[in-house]
Amino acid sequence: MTMRNTENHWGWLSKLLHWLTAVLILIQIPLGFYAEELKLSPLKLDLFVWHKSIGMLILLLAIERLLWRITGTIPKPLDNNPIQRRMAQLAHALLYGLMLALPISGWITTSAANIPTKLFWLIELPAITGPDEALKKLAAEVHEVCVIMLIIILLVHIGAALYHHFKLRDSILKRMWF
Ligand code: HEM
Numbered sequence: 001m002t003m004r005n006t007e008n009h010w011g012w013l014s015k016l017l018h019w020l021t022a023v024l025i026l027i028q029i030p031l032g033f034y035a036e037e038l039k040l041s042p043l044k045l046d047l048f049v050w051h052k053s054i055g056m057l058i059l060l061l062a063i064e065r066l067l068w069r070i071t072g073t074i075p076k077p078l079d080n081n082p083i084q085r086r087m088a089q090l091a092h093a094l095l096y097g098l099m100l101a102l103p104i105s106g107w108i109t110t111s112a113a114n115i116p117t118k119l120f121w122l123i124e125l126p127a128i129t130g131p132d133e134a135l136k137k138l139a140a141e142v143h144e145v146c147v148i149m150l151i152i153i154l155l156v157h158i159g160a161a162l163y164h165h166f167k168l169r170d171s172i173l174k175r176m177w178f
């Protein structure tokens with residue numbers, strides 16, 4: 001298995017980054033909702049450390065993924081239908097955008113709320129803004145709108161992958177797997 005993508009195959013680095021991010025995001029969403037529901041407690045604080053740590057990891061992986069994609073090729077789309085092809089491109093672009101917008105809006109929320117955070121209890125997360133109540137509210141709202149968009153697009157994305165695999169019986173899902 002090669003590291004680089006070709007015209008017909010995903011290389012292992014793209015596959016690894018895709019599935020690692022997928023697992024982290026599928027943990028991150030329920031974790032965020034659950035942590036937010038809890039009353040203030042040591043558990044809530046710990047879960048938020050996990051949430052911020054995993055979220056910043058997702059940001060790093062997304063940047064790495066985008067750089068890797070921009071500097072290399074990706075496999076040709078398998079869809080013959082131009083509308084379907086456009087929809088897939090749009091969904092993928094939005095997913096990349098959200099993988100950046102979510103961590104950044106979360107980071108602004110914590111910074112503006114003036115909450116010091118040690119990622120994985122090890123690395124101090126630098127504040128990217130000073131304390132600012134209005135900005136905190138705004139960033140938290142952006143975070144939440146992005147969450148809702150992410151859930152909707154992921155349902156479409158995963159639904160499309162399953163539709164290709166089980167209904168159209170093409171190799172779209174298989175070629176993203178190892
Ligand atoms: C378990 C659920 C998931 C399944 C079954 C799945 C399946 C797939 C498949 C089969 C492809 C390849 C499409 C092709 O070869 O043309 C793909 C691409 C992609 N997936 Fe997923 N995926 C899942 C979760 C996610 C998550 C959570 C994200 C990120 C939020 C994500 C983001 C992307 C992106 C951005 C691409 C396009 C890659 C590119 O063109 O650079 N996927 N996915």
Ligand code: HEM
Binds near residue numbers: 031054106110
């Ligand atoms: C892809 C990455 C991320 C996803 C999918 C995600 C998802 C979520 C979800 C589902 C919630 C609960 C619903 C809501 O209030 O919005 C939430 C809340 C929150 N997240 Fe994230 N998050 C991500 C990254 C981050 C990062 C990197 C940080 C901080 C460094 C962060 C900080 C927060 C905070 C502070 C809240 C509570 C917001 C409030 O007070 O309303 N998130 N996140």
